Amino acid sequence: MATKAELEAELKQLREELAARDAATEVKETSEVDAEPEMDDESPSLEADIGEILAELEEFPHKQPLMFALGAFAVGYLIGRMK
Structure with missing residues (x-):
């Protein structure tokens, strides 16, 4: 069984990963808004x-x-x- 300290450390790590993923998503959304639409057949x-x-x-x-x-x-x- 994991200790409270181990669980808190894992929770902290998961929160950091989630924050990094959210930041990457925001950057991607911002760059998609700024980008010009492509005229490909299958965009x-x-x-x-x-x-x-x-x-x-x-x-x-x-x-x-x-x-x-x-x-x-x-x-x-x-x-x-x-x-």
Whole structure:
């Protein structure tokens, strides 16, 4: 079992690492705001947006099952009515 002093030392180290990570994130965000947008076909922001959309789509049936069921019914109905 770890002693109180060891746990406090580990906690201090973890807080320092967290502060360093937060500082690095702030620097990265600041540099992204200052940077000009790139005109690549697949920019990192586009990939991030697609990832967010896919994550939301994966969670949607679990968060709102009634809306998911109604949407599936509506899509099925529309596809069934097409000729």
